Amino acid sequence: MTTSKAWLLDFGYGLQAAVGYNEMWQILMSPKIFEIPCTPKYCNQVLVFQDRILPLLDISYLLIGKKSIRDDVVGIALYQDDAKKPVKYAGINCASIPQSINVSDDQMCELPSELQYWKPFCLSCFYRENQAIPIINLAYIFSLEFNSLQFGWK
């Protein structure tokens, strides 16, 4: 049985998901946030991190149309569009500090019907403390392809 480490992310409103242990670089408390006009409401802010301007994703707004319950906890996530391309960074609003957890193969499960709103960007899912936890496909959620699907443009 294989066990992997992951980060459990809490977005408030009962929304939880996980990312791979190597996909969360750092947690920032109360970073300076800037609003950018003419952007989707679920990603209308940026922050500056190590001289990069990063998008800040509000997953609760994306999923259920409710703004993140806190704006002072930001996870800096890493993802790659392609294994040959450089790593990219992005901010994710969290409702609490992400928690390091262990996930084993025997915890894996199907995405339950009541969590189907995660499906477009869910890599897989596992059970933890009687709750199904989706694993987020970060590269897809930050991609133009996903954005195009949301807004029907290319």
Place this chain on the structure above:
Amino acid sequence: MLLNNIYLILKFDDRYLLVPQSDIELVETISTFTQYGLEAMVFNLNKDLLIQNSNQCKFIVLFKSTMVALLCEEVEKIKIDETEIQELSPVMRLSKSPITHLVTYKDQIACVCKGKTLVKYLLKL
């Protein structure tokens, strides 16, 4: 990538827009521009890039090859190294948006727009 590294910073309602200087026909005070007798479509925007009625602006910026203009509180010419300008993340793009890139400017974030795209956006407001 943008082709020109000389920009005008257009400030209004705490929003900074960065437009290539080559896309701008002229910058004048409103009183001087009025004396020219030109009939331009003049837009006054808030920080959300929506039309507002505030009268804080002193300057008028006329875009090249158009009779479309934007009111601004401050206008400054700056040179920016292309490496400082970052493409707007794909997740933040909307087809109607005139913003293509972002750059840090005076502890703020300035939004980079091409003149033609900004004019197109203004004419749809």
